[in-house]
Amino acid sequence: MSSSAIVLRGARKRFGEIVAVAGIDLDVPAGTCLGLLGPNGAGKSTTMRLLTAQAIADAGEIEVLGHRLPEESKAARARCGVVPQLDNLDYELTTRENLEVFARLYRVPRPERRDAVDRALEIANLTARAGSVVDELSGGMRRRLLLARGLVHRPELLLLDEPTVGLDPQVRAELWSLIDTLRSEGVTILMSTHYIEEAERLADEVAIMSAGRIVARGRPAELVAEHVGREAIEVYGPPVLLAEAEERAAAGGFATRRSGPALAVLGTERSENGSLPEGHPRSANLEDAFVLLTGAEVE
Amino acid sequence: MSSPSAPSAGRMGPPVRMRRLEPAAIGAVLSRELAVFRRYWRSTTFSSVVEPTIFLLAFGFGFGALVSRVAGYDYIDFVGTGIVATAVLFSSVFPGLFSTFIKRRFQRTYDALLAAPIDVEELVTAEVVWLALRAGVYGMTPLLVAMLFGLDPSAGMALVPFIGFLTGFGFAAFGVLISAIAKAIDNFNYVTSSVITPLFLVAGTFFPIDALPGWASTLAQINPLHHCVELVRDAVFGFQPLADLAHVAVLVIFGLLMWRLAIWRLRLRLID
Numbered sequence: 001m002s003s004s005a006i007v008l009r010g011a012r013k014r015f016g017e018i019v020a021v022a023g024i025d026l027d028v029p030a031g032t033c034l035g036l037l038g039p040n041g042a043g044k045s046t047t048m049r050l051l052t053a054q055a056i057a058d059a060g061e062i063e064v065l066g067h068r069l070p071e072e073s074k075a076a077r078a079r080c081g082v083v084p085q086l087d088n089l090d091y092e093l094t095t096r097e098n099l100e101v102f103a104r105l106y107r108v109p110r111p112e113r114r115d116a117v118d119r120a121l122e123i124a125n126l127t128a129r130a131g132s133v134v135d136e137l138s139g140g141m142r143r144r145l146l147l148a149r150g151l152v153h154r155p156e157l158l159l160l161d162e163p164t165v166g167l168d169p170q171v172r173a174e175l176w177s178l179i180d181t182l183r184s185e186g187v188t189i190l191m192s193t194h195y196i197e198e199a200e201r202l203a204d205e206v207a208i209m210s211a212g213r214i215v216a217r218g219r220p221a222e223l224v225a226e227h228v229g230r231e232a233i234e235v236y237g238p239p240v241l242l243a244e245a246e247e248r249a250a251a252g253g254f255a256t257r258r259s260g261p262a263l264a265v266l267g268t269e270r271s272e273n274g275s276l277p278e279g280h281p282r283s284a285n286l287e288d289a290f291v292l293l294t295g296a297e298v299e
Numbered sequence: 300m301s302s303p304s305a306p307s308a309g310r311m312g313p314p315v316r317m318r319r320l321e322p323a324a325i326g327a328v329l330s331r332e333l334a335v336f337r338r339y340w341r342s343t344t345f346s347s348v349v350e351p352t353i354f355l356l357a358f359g360f361g362f363g364a365l366v367s368r369v370a371g372y373d374y375i376d377f378v379g380t381g382i383v384a385t386a387v388l389f390s391s392v393f394p395g396l397f398s399t400f401i402k403r404r405f406q407r408t409y410d411a412l413l414a415a416p417i418d419v420e421e422l423v424t425a426e427v428v429w430l431a432l433r434a435g436v437y438g439m440t441p442l443l444v445a446m447l448f449g450l451d452p453s454a455g456m457a458l459v460p461f462i463g464f465l466t467g468f469g470f471a472a473f474g475v476l477i478s479a480i481a482k483a484i485d486n487f488n489y490v491t492s493s494v495i496t497p498l499f500l501v502a503g504t505f506f507p508i509d510a511l512p513g514w515a516s517t518l519a520q521i522n523p524l525h526h527c528v529e530l531v532r533d534a535v536f537g538f539q540p541l542a543d544l545a546h547v548a549v550l551v552i553f554g555l556l557m558w559r560l561a562i563w564r565l566r567l568r569l570i571d
Contacts, residue, residue, distance in 0.1 A: 015571065046571075052414045055571035074317040074416045082414035088407035090331065097334045104327035105415040149411075159414075 004063075005030045005157050005188040006051065011060035013046050020046040022212035023060065030156075033179075033189040035203030037196070039294055043212040044192035045085060048161045051190070052077055065157055078107060081150030085161040085192075087142055089134045095121065095145055096130040099152050106153035116152050123178070124148035140171035147178065158182060160191040164198060176201055196287045206286070210294040220286045227292055228255075228284040229267030235279035236262050245277035252276065257291045264288060317416065320424060324417040328425035336433075343437075347390060351382045351441035355448055358505055370507045372536070379445025380535050381504035383438050383459060384466065384527040388499055391434040391467035395474020396487050399426060399565075403478070409569055419566040427471045427558060434467025435460040442535070455534035462534060465550045466527040472557035479564035503528045523553040 006028035013021040021043045028034045036044050049055035051064055053073030062069040067076035090098050099117045108116045121127045124144035129137060137145065143164070150158060163179065164172040179202055183189055193199055199206045200220050207217045216223055235245045242263045249256045249265040254276070257264050266288050268276055336343075355378060363374040370377060402408040412422060442456055477490050501508065501515065502524035508516050519525050526546040533543050 013571070049571060053570070054410070054413055072317075074418060077414065078317070078416040080414075084407075084410065084414065086407060086410075088411040090335070090408065091406070092338055093331075093334050101327055101331040101334070102415060104330055105324065105412065105417055107323055107416065 003030050004028060005065055006190060007061070007063040008047075008050070009061040011047075011050060011057045011062055013043075013050060013055055013057050019212050021050065021057075024209075024212075024214050026207060026214060026217075028188060028190050030188050031186050032204045033183045033191065033202055035199035035206040036190065036192040036209055037194065037199045037206050037290060038192075038209030039194060042209040042294070044194075044209055045161055047209070048082075048159055048190070048192055051159055052080070052082055078153075079155055080157045080159055081153070081155035083147050083150045083158070083160045083163055085165060087146065089142060089145060089149070091134045094131050094133055095126050095137065098134060098145060099149060102149050103152045108153050116154075120148040120152040123151060140167060140174070143167060143171065143175060144178070147175065151182070155187065157188045157190070160189060162192055162194070164193075164195065172198075196285075196290055200286050208290060208293050215293045216289070223289045224284050224286055226289075228288040229269055230284055231267070231269040231281060232284045232288060233265045233268050233276060233279040233281050234262050235265065235277050245279070248277055255292055257288065259291075266292070319418070320421055321417075324421040325425040325428065327417070328412065328422060329429055332426070332429040343390075343433075347386060347437040347440050348444065350389070351386055352444050354382050354385065355379060355441070355444055359448060362505070372532075373449075375445065375448050376450050376536075377532075378505060379441060379448065379450045380532045381502075381528050382441040382445075383463065383531045384502055384524050385499055385504055386441050387434045387438040387463045387466045387527060388470055388495070388524055390437040391430045391471040392474040392495060394430055394433075395427070395471040396478045396481075396490075397484070399475050400478040400481065400484055400487075403565075403568065409565075413569060419569055420562050423472070423475060423558070423562045423565055426475060427468055427561065430471035430474075431464045431468035434471065435462075435464035438463030438467070438531075450535075453535050455536075455538065458534045459531055462527060462530045462550075465547070465554060466523065469523055469550060469554035469557050472554065472561040475561040476557060476564055479561065479568050498522050498524050501525075523550055526550055 004027045006026065008024055008026040010023050010025065011021055012019070012023045024043075024047065026047075036047065038044050046055055050057050050062060051069070053070040056070050064073070064076040065079050067073065069076065090101070093101075096117060099120050100113065103113045103116050118127070121130050124147060126141060126145060126148065129141060134142065134145065147163070160179070164175050167175070176198070179189065179191070183202070189202075191198075191202065203220070205217065205219055206223065207214045208223070209215070216227065218226070235242060237245075242258070245263055245265070246256050252271070254268065254271075255266045257266065265276060265279065266284060268281070355375070358378045359375045363378075366374050368374065409422060413419065439460055442450065442459060446452060477487065481487060481490075501511070501519045502522050503519065504524075508519040508525060511519065526549045530543055530546045530550075533539055
């Protein structure tokens with residue numbers, strides 16, 4: 001029997017004139033990791049806030065772990081862990097105190113609280129800094145503490161909003177392996193991100209969001225095959241040459257995308273003859289699919 | 300995918316029943332406040348002792364040299380008991396305004412809390428109860444200082460922390476309400492100058508309100524702080540049951556009203 005940890009049906013949310021979420025349907029099967037991929041402003045964070053009832057949908061139905069939102073959202077939140085995009089730790093308190101407050105909030109019974117906090121410290125590799133005031137922690141440590149705070153009560157569902165935004169590559173890799181461990185333990189994860197690599201590495205499936213809608217959904221490899229193809233050619237050169245190559249590819253019916261000083265011609269395995277511009281052949285990737293589907297450049 | 304009318308999310312654990320105003324949620328926020336307080340109690344306590352001392356010195360010696368008795372009391376006793384209300388007001392309304400605003404806007408503490416199983420109603424209740432507890436304790440410092448200046452101790456003083464709690468609850472909630480309405484900290488100036496300062500001056504703390512012109516005296520009657528001042532004086536010098544019940548009633552109504560209004564406005568701010 002398969003069940004969904006998260007179900008959204010026709011969920012909409014607008015802020016005045018701006019439609020942040022324009023009616024989305026989304027299922028997150030229990031025990032999987034879904035990456036919500038989209039450019040800045042696509043509606044990812046609003047979608048995440050809908051799931052904790054910190055934003056109330058204008059229309060549509062939302063269920064989290066079988067609880068209807070917003071009516072039963074407190075019960076749903078008790079079983080979720082949330083890692084926000086922006087650091088909202090109590091900077092005046094110690095690492096341990098931050099975790100203790102949330103262990104209480106998450107109703108960890110008193111006799112188990114100490115163990116729960118110790119366990120969270122261990123997961124985040126912060127045991128040695130348990131007594132440090134948050135203000136003294138490095139950026140990477142603070143991020144790990146944010147994650148630990150969302151895990152202190154062993155949640156069934158983890159909501160990660162841009163978990164590694166603004167981190168250096170080592171710290172990011174560290175967090176990835178942490179998230180990967182949780183996934184292998186069976187925790188359901190919904191992770192919003194605008195880093196392609198993050199989604200590719202961690203997510204079983206990705207949903208690509210653009211302008212408040214989900215424009216594609218599937219396993220990363222399937223999305224690439226379906227929307228881009230197998231191969232691509234990367235053309236380098238002065239702007240005039242790139243414009244020429246773009247024209248030629250368009251005439252041949254190939255999709256293209258610009259990325260900085262290069263032009264990628266996509267789905268080139270479909271070519272039968274030499275109608276393609278000269279360039280370096282490479283495999284099509286999720287970034288190609290992302291750019292084709294959202295029209296946005298990525299980092 | 301199931302049809303749009305029938306979401307298919309399955310329950311993966313026992314259904315968790317959650318009530319309104321759960322003690323566990325309120326207790327968790329109180330534990331946070333207590334942990335933070337452990338870091339700054341020295342400065343808060345310092346100002347709560349020094350401020351009434353200065354008021355007592357300034358008014359007691361400055362003004363007391365001109366008037367020896369007011370409304371049947373020695374002036375030092377009159378002011379010493381009156382300043383309890385000032386201490387309660389300042390230690391509830393200002394943190395209600397500033398620390399609530401900072402936690403909401405700059406530290407995003409409330410965003411963090413509300414992602415956990417706690418609702419705005421519980422959050423506001425916990426914050427206001429915390430500030431009211433503090434106000435109850437700090438309301439005692441002027442009495443202690445006044446005793447050094449000659450105020451006689453009395454059994455009724457034991458009730459002053461409760462009066463401070465009740466009054467502090469309403470004013471802390473008022474502070475939270477304004478902090479939820481204000482767009483920027485600068486906007487607090489309007490409220491400080493036009494509401495808090497008159498409330499604090501025209502409460503019968505430094506001079507009896509019946510000395511005021513009729514309209515001002517009537518206005519002072521609806522000032523909750525005036526009822527706090529009267530209650531504290533009666534607790535220290537002798538209760539007047541009927542009048543004191545009326546004072547308590549005013550403070551209870553004020554507290555309940557501000558509490559609900561603060562919840563309403565802060566929810567508008569925190570929940571999109």
